[in-house]
């Protein structure tokens with residue numbers, strides 16, 4: 163049970179708590195799936211009870227939004243947040259995690275060292291080579307399309323996007339750079355999987371060289387670190403529960419969502435200030 167900390171990563175792809183047929187008074191059944199710290203997936207068929215938090219001491223204690231998990235018998239406190247929430251990712255070991263990298267061939271002299279920087283970083287954090295898929299695309303303009311497909315495949319914890327857009331004589335630069343940025347953003351939003359923006363947008367080749375392992379570091383390595391950190395954000399878990407609750411509950415009332423399972427119970431609370 164100790165594996166379920168605030169840093170447990172809920173896989174956002176799962177969790178069909180269907181708000182359509184919910185009523186606050188009745189217990190509901192749902193399927194909840196998340197991973198422990200070793201990323202072993204655990205699927206819980208859980209009974210979800212949703213009830214108003216009418217008890218005022220609880221309300222005072224838990225103002226804001228938070229969640230915790232506990233063993234029914236031990237009441238072991240695992241994670242809880244109060245009105246001021248601090249959500250961080252964890253950077254311990256990413257062994258067993260899978261990542262995809264989409265990399266643009268255009269300006270390969272820059273994108274290849276960015277890719278190598280990313281691969282080095284993944285290796286440092288124990289991501290196995292066989293758990294990394296690299297997909298080459300013609301240019302940065304094409305990255306978003308492929309990133310979205312990879313994200314939607316639900317095979318990866320994050321999709322890292324690498325490219326290098328270098329200014330020429332015309333306004334073409336702006337079109338490619340902006341499309342790459344919005345493509346990667348859209349891929350993340352549409353797939354629910356973190357799509358990390360590791361696309362350089364430089365005024366000249368010198369700036370690009372400096373950022374591909376030169377005097378300004380390696381932005382591919384930095385982007386890989388972001389992928390490692392971001393996919394462990396408990397944010398996904400909380401975000402999901404908030405969406406679920408807010409889709410039907412009356413905002414004037416606080417609610418408690420409780421998911422019961424043989425081994426543990428999992429609760430989220432939402433108390434409007």
Ligand SMILES: Nc1c(NC[C@H](O)[C@H](O)[C@H](O)CO)[nH]c(=O)[nH]c1=O
Nearest residue numbers: 266268300301302303325326327328
């Ligand atoms: N000029 C740059 C491009 N241009 C190519 C486009 O990305 C795209 O492949 C083409 O327009 C076909 O759709 N790509 C880069 O990654 N960097 C550039 O500087």
Ligand SMILES: CC(=O)[C@@H](O)COP(=O)(O)O
Nearest residue numbers: 328329330331332334335
């Ligand atoms: C992305 C670019 O700006 C570049 O490759 C295109 O150069 P140009 O504007 O000189 O056609």
